[in-house]
Amino acid sequence: GIxxxxxxxxxxxxxxxxxxxRCNFSDSVNNLQWFHQNxxxxxxxxxxxxxxxxxxxxxxxxxxxxxxxxxxxxxxxQTTDSGVYFCAVEKTDKLIFGTGTRLQVFP
Amino acid sequence: SAVISQKPSRDICQRGTSLTIQCQVDSQVTxxxxxxxxxxxxxxxxxxxxQGSEATYESxxxxxxxxxxxxxxxxxxxxVSNMSPEDSSIYLCSADPGGRIYIEKLFxxxxxxxxxx
Numbered sequence: 001g002i003x004x005x006x007x008x009x010x011x012x013x014x015x016x017x018x019x020x021x022r023c024n025f026s027d028s029v030n031n032l033q034w035f036h037q038n039x040x041x042x043x044x045x046x047x048x049x050x051x052x053x054x055x056x057x058x059x060x061x062x063x064x065x066x067x068x069x070x071x072x073x074x075x076x077x078q079t080t081d082s083g084v085y086f087c088a089v090e091k092t093d094k095l096i097f098g099t100g101t102r103l104q105v106f107p
Numbered sequence: 108s109a110v111i112s113q114k115p116s117r118d119i120c121q122r123g124t125s126l127t128i129q130c131q132v133d134s135q136v137t138x139x140x141x142x143x144x145x146x147x148x149x150x151x152x153x154x155x156x157x158q159g160s161e162a163t164y165e166s167x168x169x170x171x172x173x174x175x176x177x178x179x180x181x182x183x184x185x186x187v188s189n190m191s192p193e194d195s196s197i198y199l200c201s202a203d204p205g206g207r208i209y210i211e212k213l214f215x216x217x218x219x220x221x222x223x224x
Contacts, residue, residue: 048211
């Protein structure tokens with residue numbers, strides 16, 4: 001089956017710093033989504049981004065489908081950005097999740 | 108968007124017993140999905156539940172262990188049967204309310220934290 005790898009696995013930042021999270025996938029996909037799982041376990045959908053670039057406030061995402069990767073940018077990080085970030089790819093009507101990046105932002 | 112209510116939010120169960128998790132969506136959806144998240148791990152798809160048909164299980168998951176019901180377009184249940192400590196995980200239900208033939212934006216319930224003693 002399709003493999004979805006994320007890097008880095010862990011990231012520690014000071015408030016105000018910028019970061020880039022990467023998602024690589026091993027096969028062509030129909031679409032890609034980014035999620036944030038907060039420290040209480042709730043999953044929030046950040047982006048639906050099968051290709052191109054989208055921005056939402058301090059977050060933006062870029063997917064290059066032909067090269068099978070996606071990037072999530074977090075600018076001016078805040079402590080509330082802490083949690084785990086997952087990318088997930090859709091293939092044959094189901095969403096397959098990546099390995100995740102655990103982000104900790106300290107004041 | 109969609110509001111997905113899941114209950115119970117957590118439970119502690121004895122080995123050998125079963126637990127049924129309920130998932131309610133505030134709009135009609137074609138497909139509902141059940142995921143398992145083991146401690147410190149990513150999400151793994153258990154099965155896809157369509158109304159009026161048998162659930163489709165992923166490799167490594169079987170109907171006898173994880174029976175699923177989907178009686179209508181807004182509700183589903185997942186049962187974890189004959190539990191062992193290895194079943195201790197967070198179980199999440201999800202759905203895409205968009206009504207399209209493909210998945211665009213998946214929404215999740217708040218999860219059920221299951222601990223098996």
